[in-house]
Amino acid sequence: MARATGKSEAVYERLKQDIESLRLKPGAKLSEIQLGEELGASRTPVREAIRRLSREGLVDFAPGELARVAAISLGGVRSLFEFRMTLESEAAAQVAAQTQVQERALDAFQQLLSQLEMFEESFRAMDAAQQARSFQDFYTLTESFDQHIIAFCRNPYLARAIREMRSQSLRLRHLSHTGPSRMLTSLDEHRVMIKAIVNGDSPAAAAACRHHLTQTLQALIDSLIGAPYEAGVEVRLDSAG
Structure with missing residues (x-):
């Protein structure tokens, strides 16, 4: 469990940095599978990181769609x-x-x-x-x-x-x-x-x-x-x- 929590934290920090720096642009789709492959993580820590970023207003969920980096209005x-x-x-x-x-x-x-x-x-x-x-x-x-x-x-x-x-x-x-x-x-x-x-x-x-x-x-x-x-x-x- 500690290992999964640590991995989730690492994925969260990486995604957060990518969103803050605009390496991940507003509106970009966030696929758990693709991100897991890129970051060397299973879907669980990726999902946890995405939901945490959603609570901070950096990620949006639309019904029936993948998570996306929150748009700028x-x-x-x-x-x-x-x-x-x-x-x-x-x-x-x-x-x-x-x-x-x-x-x-x-x-x-x-x-x-x-x-x-x-x-x-x-x-x-x-x-x-x-x-x-x-x-x-x-x-x-x-x-x-x-x-x-x-x-x-x-x-x-x-x-x-x-x-x-x-x-x-x-x-x-x-x-x-x-x-x-x-x-x-x-x-x-x-x-x-x-x-x-x-x-x-x-x-x-x-x-x-x-x-x-x-x-x-x-x-x-x-x-x-x-x-x-x-x-x-x-x-x-x-x-x-």
């Missing part, structure tokens, strides 16, 4: 970001208060600010080809910011809710940062958020977080409406979530 994207703005702006405000009483939190964001500024200086000096290859480094920095927010948020229920939204958000980030210009703007937005947190300015941290998410949402909508099939992504232009 504009309505769903807007709803997700509305929820994120509510939760994450409050979390940013709480973390800003924490940096004034918890040295470990202050050190973490000061170090992140230094890393962000070094990355930006290096990025601006790159040619276009080098910049294109550096997106993963940018994602690593922004992921560190998000994880710091979760780690130092005072309210554990709030932190858990933000953590549970991560998978939905991660598969969208590849579509919201469509080029160097947006990435540099996002770096500026993160700098403003981090400085507000380091300075212990809770209202400024919350406002900067809402601004960043508003701008990210608009960039994402522009990308999805403007050229949704360039990335091979199925997008529903409806209001459903």
Whole structure:
């Protein structure tokens, strides 16, 4: 039983990574047999992993059809970001208060600010080809910011809710940062958020977080409406979530 559970976890992590990175596109069919052959697993751990991903909103089931990677809808994207703005702006405000009483939190964001500024200086000096290859480094920095927010948020229920939204958000980030210009703007937005947190300015941290998410949402909508099939992504232009 322990072996099956471990295999199910491994299959789950692999499928989750493939969905988040868009290696498995929205709308892609998920055959238990085919995935089992590809991943070297029996149907049971594959089925368990798919059902777990379904509970997280990353996989859909249609009557009489195979499971599919959940489609992206504009309505769903807007709803997700509305929820994120509510939760994450409050979390940013709480973390800003924490940096004034918890040295470990202050050190973490000061170090992140230094890393962000070094990355930006290096990025601006790159040619276009080098910049294109550096997106993963940018994602690593922004992921560190998000994880710091979760780690130092005072309210554990709030932190858990933000953590549970991560998978939905991660598969969208590849579509919201469509080029160097947006990435540099996002770096500026993160700098403003981090400085507000380091300075212990809770209202400024919350406002900067809402601004960043508003701008990210608009960039994402522009990308999805403007050229949704360039990335091979199925997008529903409806209001459903």
